[in-house]
Amino acid sequence: MIDKHYKISQQITYRGMIWLLAAQLVVMLPFAFFLPIWLIPVMLVATYWRIRVIKGNAAQPKLLLNLFILALGVAGIWVSGMRLLSLDAMVSLLLLGFAFKSLEVIRQRDALVVVFIGYFLVAVGFLFSQSILAGAYGVVALIILTAALIANQQSSAQQLSQNATRSNLGLSTMMLFQCLPLMILVFVFMPRFSPLWVIPSFESQAKTGVTDTITPGDIANLAKSDELAFRVSFKGQRPAQHELYWRGLVLNNFDGKSWQQLDNAYDSFELGMYYDQHMPWSETNITQQGEPLEYDVIYEKTGQPWLFTLTPSLTLDKQVKQLGDYRIMAKNDVVTPFLLNAKTYPNAKRDLNLGEQTRRLALALPSRGDNKTREAAKQWRAESASDEDYVNKVMTRFTEKEYYYTLKPPLLGNSNTIDKFLFESQRGFCVHYAGSFVYLMRAAGIPARMVVGYLGGEWNEAGQYLAVRQYDAHAWAEVWIKGQGWKRYDPTGMVSPSRVESGLEEALSHEGSFLEGQFFSAQKFEWLDGIRKKMDSIQYGWRRWVLGYDSESQANLLQTILNKMSSIPLAALVGALFIGIFLFWFVMLGLLKRQRYESYEHQLYRKFCKRLAKHGIIREQQQTPSEFAVIASSQWPEKSDTIRSFSLIYQQICYVDNADQAHDQSFKKMRQLLSELR
Template identity: 55%
Template structure:
């Protein structure tokens, strides 16, 4: 026979459901929470007798409405978002028919699964801590639904359930650590596609005036870098991501056709393959590890050229590094770059053609200017210097608030009219001027600089570090990086965007409550970021290579037999610990508090000359002691009466009775 769930047990269950569902509202439809609250309210009214149990027709109608809401949310099928939303919908509606413990246990087990499911959306240390809280509340609900009647007051019951759930989960902690450290790191056997609900962040696959400026107003983290040796100077930190070759008069793109990331991968594997022999390696290597944040995009950012790369990535002839899948979780990359190397001393014809493309018409004034400057200079380097000098001498301004340039002739509008812009304006117009003079050039987009965290000894690159610069191909030198922004605002690459925008006051102007603007809060932010990076690096970055290195350090030489013996020993130790904690080994029973107080009562009377015989009942001994000690007779009788009440007729408030015993005992000393 299945026992009915109590009203208190139902409260525990509904609280657990709310705690489990709450973090999903940041990734899935917000209307799931009102659905849960509606179902919870109905169930509570049923338990209190104010409403009837929903019938089959009502249940079918609610399910239909839920599925309709799911369809109207625009989620694609099949996808992780759609499956998770469907599961959460069932999780919420299940509370409508919970009447017995069996039903409640099913809901709780689904809750455990949902806690694990949320780690597909967030893997931060904050998400892990919240997951622990969810597990504690779920386990407390599991304890609560098993209770038939309240044995304590409401506050005591909450403390008891939570204390027991914490104790139960702590017992699982050693086994969890062993599984995490020693379980093989296997690749997933299958996956569901993420949907557009997973908003893409970071640098986009195209660039128009205003795009990068928008990123500059975000302090979201892009990636963190740990250097194995020398940390490069700030002006050397150009994190290459995408290369834009095609310009349609307003927008820069990777290729003439608008293709997706999968087609870009195909291009990198066919027409634009990585050519290591096109690089003349020279200079000092820079070894580093990068942990990228989830962006929903496959673009990776490295120092150029990255000669050694450890990870599942693709490299292209334009020296980009690209993940094989969009980043839906933190991604670790180890690389060694040689920034002083010469690249493409002989430029392939197809790359030269890409680097010289211009629209057939438009921006006539810029084309005329390029021809004029080329006639006046006549050499590549002299022409390049002349263009940079024009940016400097004509007092162009670097600003996060550039004016609009219109729908056509945007290069002309910038160079001859507004002369106020961000890095994308300068890089795009510079490349246009190079190509108009017949010099191969292209726009490179990524990040520049970063914030050094002294406590964690790593570099943090944020979205406001997004940057665009140019590459020019020069005879005898190959591809050379040229950043026209440095001519207009040298502090941008030397000290960062905040220093460059200090006079304008536009740095993070949209983030009114940014902690970066308050020194002591910014220090706390960096300390917390250090902890988060440690979590990213050593927990989320614990892959097969890290596991093999750890096992080798523990065992000396890696072998299946050695790992099996080590795991066996650890599991045996955990089993022994469980035997002790669960009381399966002989142990002395702890004496109840009231009995401890009675022994101290008898000892206090013995000091006054009244000894209790082993066979004397508390009442008999109290009568003898009261007769022998009339001065404290009232205290003796009351103490004995309260003690007998606890032993033979316990009240709801046992703590008050024990406190009274302590007070009376104090009067005898």
């Protein structure tokens, strides 16, 4: 039976507004990690202003003031440097409207608009992060939003109940829990269709990781970050650490300071077209040798199309593009976690016959500069019996001379950088060594190119996968040898073998520069390392089995089920699942129905009777409040005024239709009278 005093008030109550503002803050908070952080103070100011309005200490903002505030918000987004048609700008505008909406919430229907926008923003948040923590936070946000929705449909008496907050949160949680079985069933069996539209990505500033133009300091900066790049699980035996060269980009052009893919500025689409026309992908250029290696990779979002694989990778997903220089590209920028299944032949020979276009790119040098290196290359090549002998001579030089591997090399300026590194500073990072090595090869007329990507990775024993992070970024060289094709050479390994065999941390142990800018990095504290690996293992499982559950995974699961079951048992299983869900709902709804609500005035009167009972004044079940007040006053004359006043107020609330605001004053008076009976 519905309490006769419960009614849907058009005017939003103070407690309902507090619930609404709390829900807004919870929804907006995670966006501070991805969008301008000043959006949160804007929300707090709007909240403070709205509370003052409810208390009567400030006036409701007028139309012109609302427009002025909105204009300031739009100007703030523009000053923040976001493009007008970008995802970040659109979401920021939506968040501004969400925050400012609280200033004009007067009626319950206004509160409904805010709650429904909040639901939409919870979903939008997964465009920025799809981690397991983001999923858990999204569930919390849904619970609080639903609790705010419930609170704004309650009367003032219900909101003032002592257990109102707990009751609202409990009911909200129970509603979500009731939806869980159907959510799982829909997730597993609902067909997955390609989206009818996608959100365009304009955020160049969101690009992370290895880029298509490299100067020596770029990879050194990446080496100071422990951000995850991708995770790999192998189908079979894991290769040795020194064999894990994750190829990303091939850089052919050197302008005297930086390395880039080509001598012109190409975007990812134009680059793919260029390689299709001049150096198309062909499996006939590969001579397969040895056993293949199969593995799965889950890439983190980078805003770039580059994917990192072992070379050469032959069996790949249809969503990727293979280029003639053996790099792998996604057909679109990687803006969400990306799963790739690949197969590689580590011992295969590549390009035994070198194309003319590829040869030209692999021999290109600037027209001037680094004369000392050019002369040295000619002299050393004349002293060598073959190209391979010359390559080994240059590699040996890095061990014979006093070269050092460091994250803190001296600056080389803008000209003659190869000369200064090879013959003066002799201190550098992998790009210094790979770049100077490729230059020496080309100066001697031997085709060579720089390859950038990642080397090695950290094995997670709990999850049985390899985690590759930004500090694993690396650069090495490829040299074309007649009769052998492209061969990998890593001059960094000659200077610092521990970088190739054991990783960056051990290679830099002598100077202590590994992750020096991150004091609380888990790699620096042994007690944090185990926790980090366990959390990372859980996150990997989430990415692989939840985010990676696509149409192909669903088809494989259904095919497995269909192969094991005939049509009749399968139909019976599906029917049983749905029947089970409906039975679960009926049981839960029946349990909820038993939880009868007790109005706040009845709760206070029950306390009133208990306090009188402690003094021996017992209320009989058939006695009305008026009759009991007369009897209690006669038995406790010192408190007769208090007893009569409390009973009178209680009866007025029960039988007189007063406004909610009047009820608030009555409840306050009843609590004061109760305190006098202690």
